[in-house]
Amino acid sequence: MSLRIITLSFLGLYSLLALLHAWSLPFSADEAHYALYGSFLDWSYFDHPPMVGWLQSIALLFSSSEFSLRVIPIILSGLSLCVLFHLAKKDFGEKTAQLTILLFISAPILQVLPFGMIPETPLILAGLLNIWILKRIQINEGHQLKDWLLLGLILGAAGLSKYTGVTLAVSTFIVLYLQFKARLFSQVGLYLAGIIAAICIFPVLYWNMHNDWISFLYQLNHSAGKSEYSLAAALRMQVTQFAAFGPLIYIVGLLAIWKLRANNGAKIWLIFALPILILFSILSAKGRSLPHWTELGVIFMLPLIAKVILSSLGSKIQKRIFISLASFSLLLTLVVQVLLTYPKIAFDDYRHPLADLMGWKEVSSRITSLAKEGDNVFIPNWSHASRVAWYARPMPVKVLDSRFDQFDLWFGSAEVGDSGILLLHADHKGFKEKLLKQFSHCEFKDELEIKIESSYVNYFKLYRCDHYMGTGNKEAVTKEAVNSQ
Incomplete structure (x- = not known):
């Protein structure tokens, strides 16, 4: 069987499963948060630029179902795969391009991310188009003004997608500079591209000017992390990357960086991949890391990984090693797909891998049935608040932590005298019932147990609470807060 038929077969299966999961799974915390962006359409937002919100606002014109809000990210991810295949084929040949696609659809974490709207979704497409337009500029020696204009638009789109889009710039x-050397600064197109990119990101600047620059201060504070570097935290991030993208991509990726460091065809891919991978490796040492933050950098590495694999198949030892790594990666991917397709597998209480997705729609329905006119919903943290704010909308949701965030902008902070429904959510650490003491009076109203077979997955308690007394003022992200890190 040819590599082309294998690629098309697996790509078809991957696409069908992605559509199935997009139809059947409830929103994650991030998906609900960015769906709220679309509902509260704005120039920008507290923690991210506005692209995800603008795109979701388009979907909301037609429907507010989970599947409808996943259509645009599915389309964007499909376009990204097409651009990735085109670029890999042009640089390294059709077999490398086909294997690149197989690597993409074999990564465990990429069974989930492509159908959810997160900032990386439009950023990945912008990043791949960035490489495409740079190659056009190189071929045309910078003489085509439209190439520079497109470059400005693509960089602007990246800046509107996520702040780490600055690595693309x-x-x-x-x-x-490697192409033109000192002649670069005499290229009129360079300045036009910069002006267009700046115009594109003006909404972010405009919103921040009217909100005390809180997004930039938050990102500085967020990136600063802990005051000291931690080798253990950095190692945990690498282990997480190993599992999230699979051992084949992780190990051969490191090998590709070494083997192709002097390869002219690989140079542009490494220049785009390494800043992202290095940045988040450094941030992870300060306690700031999530598995998907490196997604764009890993995708830039995929054609190089494919090239190294294909060029090493003549060696029996290397071939066996690659087969072993691929088998382990596919096993991890199979586990992910089984859990997504058939989540009714019993785990220990509160240990189900999909526990975070379950029960939020049902408990939100309970909240709306208990609520009176003028009630607030009180929730301990933002990730829980996102699902409830989405599924119980338009009820105001107030987060009872000390951090100032997007919910404070949308619904206001909890104020002394506020009343409403308090949601407590149990995990393996139990309920945070000390929050009841922040009100003058709380009355238990309802509970909801979410089980798979005989195991608890989620457990919610609802209280009607009167007269919030507070625990002190929320700390907005300020220069002083940043400097205190």
């Missing part, structure tokens, strides 16, 4: 400058 840095990589772009490096690639252009």
Whole structure:
């Protein structure tokens, strides 16, 4: 069986499963949060630029179902795969391009991310188009003004998608300088691209000007992390990456960086991949890391990984090693797919891998049935608040932590005298019932147990609470807060 038929077969199966999961799974915390962006349409938002909100606002014109709000990210992910295949084929040949696609659809974490709207979804497409337009500029020696204009639009779209899109601007400058050397600064197109990119990101600047620059201060504070570097935290991030993307991509990726560091065809891919991978490796040492933050950098590495695998198949030892790594990766991917397709597998209480997805729609329905006119919903933290704010909308949701965030902008902070429904959510640590003491009076109203077979997955308690007394003022992200880190 040819590699092309294998690729098309697995791609078809992957697409069908993605559509199935997009139809059947409830929202994650991030998906609900960015769906709320679309509901509260704005120039920008507290923790991210506005692209995800703008895109979701388009979907909301037609429907507010989970599947409808996943259509645009599915389309964007499909376009990203097409651009990735085109670029890999042009640089390294059709077999490498086919294996690149197989690597993409074999990664455990990429069984989930492509059908959810998160900032990486439009950023990945912008990043791949960034490489495409740079290659056009290189081929045309910078003489085509439209190429520079497109470059500005693509960089602007990246800046509207996620703040780490700045790494694409840095990589772009490096690639252009290596191409043109000192002549770069005499290229009118360079300045036009910069002006267009700046115009594109003006909504972010405009919103921040009217909100005390809180997004930038938050990102500085968020990136600063803990005051000291932790080797253990950095190692945990690498282990997480190993599991999230699979051992084949992780190990051969490291090998590809070494083997292709002097390869001219690989240079542009490494220039775009390494800043992202290095940045988040450093941030992980300060306690700031999530598995999907490196997604764009890993995708930039996929054609290089495919090239190394294909060029090493003549060695029996290397071939066996690659087969072993691929088998382990596929096993992890199979486990993910089984859990997504058939989540009714019993685990220990509160240990189900999909526990975080379950029960939020049902408990939100309970809340709306208990609520009176003018009630608030009180929730301990933002990730829980996202699902309830989405499924119980338009009820105001107030988060009872000390951090100032997007919910404080949307619904206001909890104030002394506020009343409403308090939601407590149990995990393996139990309920945070000390929050009841923040009100003058609380009365138990309802509970909801979410089980799979005989195991608890989620457990919620609802209280009607009167007269919030507070625990002190929320701390907005300020220069002083940043400097205190």
